[in-house]
Amino acid sequence: MSLEINAILASGAVGSEIEVKGWVRTFRNNQFISLNDGSTIHNLQIVVDFNQTEEALLKRITTGAALHVKGELKASQGSGQKVELSAKEIIVLGDSDPEKYPMQPKKHSLEFLRENAHMRFRTQLFSAVFRVRHHLAMAIHKYFDEKGFFYLHAPIVTASDAEGAGEMFQVTNLNLENLPKTEQGQVDYNQDFFAKKASLSVSGQLQAELAAMGLGKVYTFGPTFRAENSNTARHLAEFWMIEPEVAFMDIHGDMDLAEGLLKYCIQYALDHCADDLQFLHERLDTEEKQKPQQERSPMPLIDKLKFCVENEYQRLTYTDAIEILLNCAPNKKGKFQFPITGFGVDLQSEHERYLVEKHFQKPVILINYPKEIKAFYMRVNEDNKTVAAMDILFPGIGEMVGGSQREERLDVLMKKMEEFHIPLHEMEWYLDTRRFGTNPHAGFGLGFERLVMFVTGMNNIRDVIPFARTPRNCEF
Numbered sequence: 001m002s003l004e005i006n007a008i009l010a011s012g013a014v015g016s017e018i019e020v021k022g023w024v025r026t027f028r029n030n031q032f033i034s035l036n037d038g039s040t041i042h043n044l045q046i047v048v049d050f051n052q053t054e055e056a057l058l059k060r061i062t063t064g065a066a067l068h069v070k071g072e073l074k075a076s077q078g079s080g081q082k083v084e085l086s087a088k089e090i091i092v093l094g095d096s097d098p099e100k101y102p103m104q105p106k107k108h109s110l111e112f113l114r115e116n117a118h119m120r121f122r123t124q125l126f127s128a129v130f131r132v133r134h135h136l137a138m139a140i141h142k143y144f145d146e147k148g149f150f151y152l153h154a155p156i157v158t159a160s161d162a163e164g165a166g167e168m169f170q171v172t173n174l175n176l177e178n179l180p181k182t183e184q185g186q187v188d189y190n191q192d193f194f195a196k197k198a199s200l201s202v203s204g205q206l207q208a209e210l211a212a213m214g215l216g217k218v219y220t221f222g223p224t225f226r227a228e229n230s231n232t233a234r235h236l237a238e239f240w241m242i243e244p245e246v247a248f249m250d251i252h253g254d255m256d257l258a259e260g261l262l263k264y265c266i267q268y269a270l271d272h273c274a275d276d277l278q279f280l281h282e283r284l285d286t287e288e289k290q291k292p293q294q295e296r297s298p299m300p301l302i303d304k305l306k307f308c309v310e311n312e313y314q315r316l317t318y319t320d321a322i323e324i325l326l327n328c329a330p331n332k333k334g335k336f337q338f339p340i341t342g343f344g345v346d347l348q349s350e351h352e353r354y355l356v357e358k359h360f361q362k363p364v365i366l367i368n369y370p371k372e373i374k375a376f377y378m379r380v381n382e383d384n385k386t387v388a389a390m391d392i393l394f395p396g397i398g399e400m401v402g403g404s405q406r407e408e409r410l411d412v413l414m415k416k417m418e419e420f421h422i423p424l425h426e427m428e429w430y431l432d433t434r435r436f437g438t439n440p441h442a443g444f445g446l447g448f449e450r451l452v453m454f455v456t457g458m459n460n461i462r463d464v465i466p467f468a469r470t471p472r473n474c475e476f
């Protein structure tokens with residue numbers, strides 16, 4: 001039976017006869033194979049006795065080839081590893097033409113790897129990123145499970161635009177070349193699959209609210225889709241979101257829940273991904289050293305992660321944040337692309353990053369935004385100007401979490417929906433939550449890829465999801 005490399009390295013059982021399967025990372029001097037099987041960032045060194053090995057076989061041991069190796073585990077003479085496998089038999093399971101193999105044992109640019117996303121799992125960097133991504137997903141489920149939440153599968157196809165932002169991908173099986181029309185000349189959705197206009201969900205929140213009204217505490221964790229044409233390093237058209245929703249909870253409980261989740265996930269990664277994070281830490285350090293001093297991140301990766309576990313996040317109101325931004329040097333010197341003029345303006349990522357990276361130098365939770373710039377379902381505060389919204393802003397990322405206490409008063413909610421031009425008759429099911437046993441409740445959305453970006457130190461969101469969907473790009 002073959003063993004996985006992480007188990008072999010952990011056991012260090014010198015003298016045992018073992019078998020292993022993996023892919024060749026490098027083959028040096030016809031003698032040393034670095035073999036990796038994805039179970040760990042570390043390779044197993046295989047020592048080949050080239051006097052005893054047929055030349056035809058040696059030629060087939062090329063970068064990318066899949067091998068099955070049998071041999072004896074020995075203490076290593078060389079530096080860099082404690083044990084190595086002295087090969088007695090090597091079987092090539094799958095050859096790899098070294099001339100054509102795209103993942104050469106040299107440093108490739110991230111752009112090149114993105115274009116070859118089907119192959120990038122085989123690099124040290126991307127296998128590390130995706131192992132960390134896995135552990136973060138486990139951490140999310142553990143956190144909520146330990147707190148007594150129920151995992152809810154929100155639908156992916158929906159007829160409601162939860163965020164009211166109208167950035168949805170339509171789902172239809174109508175023939176787009178020949179659309180059925182009504183007498184008025186409009187598309188006849190009655191003939192569409194669902195007999196109405198349907199789309200991919202931008203958020204599972206509204207359905208989570210329904211479930212929270214019976215289950216108390218729920219969370220969703222699934223793919224969400226937004227057809228926003230923002231070609232940035234922080235936006236995807238398909239991304240994964242975690243959305244808890246809790247009955248009888250206010251905005252303060254919501255902030256505690258979110259801060260607790262982020263800290264738990266980061267600590268979980270530190271505990272479960274030490275080797276991968278060490279590699280990512282060193283990689284980022286090298287990258288940072290190539291930048292001009294003033295653009296460098298003030299903290300190396302692992303220090304930054306620990307900092308975000310150990311320190312309280314700064315909580316302040318939108319109004320106080322505007323005060324800080326109005327009077328800050330970049331605003332006064334006209335350095336912001338979008339100058340801050342006063343209460344009411346939407347914060348851009350340059351402002352969020354100033355608050356987090358320059359002013360407070362730690363994660364920030366902003367609450368009580370002007371009601372006009374936030375979604376219809378957020379609870380109107382006593383001042384009638386702001387809503388009980390909260391955004392968590394992270395260094396290098398900007399908005400990590402967006403959430404709120406929900407408007408539980410039926411009359412206020414209906415009035416808000418009218419102001420936001422949301423057709424009430426299509427949302428009767430949602431309004432029922434406010435008609436029967438309504439209560440103060442709250443929730444938030446955490447962008448999973450943004451969390452993975454922060455923890456891995458990757459700068460582009462396309463590099464933390466296996467296959468990125470962005471405007472004009474749907475490869476693989």
Ligand code: 4AD
Binds near residue numbers: 202244
């Ligand atoms: O702030 P958003 O739009 O909030 C909602 O969707 C609410 N329904 C959440 C809730 O209260 N249940 O999105 C939440 C988070 C953002 O803070 C961001 O981290 C992430 O989702 N996000 C994106 N991530 C990647 N690509 C995009 N296009 C994203 N849009 C939002």
Ligand code: MG
Binds near residue numbers: 399401
């Ligand atoms: Mg938001």
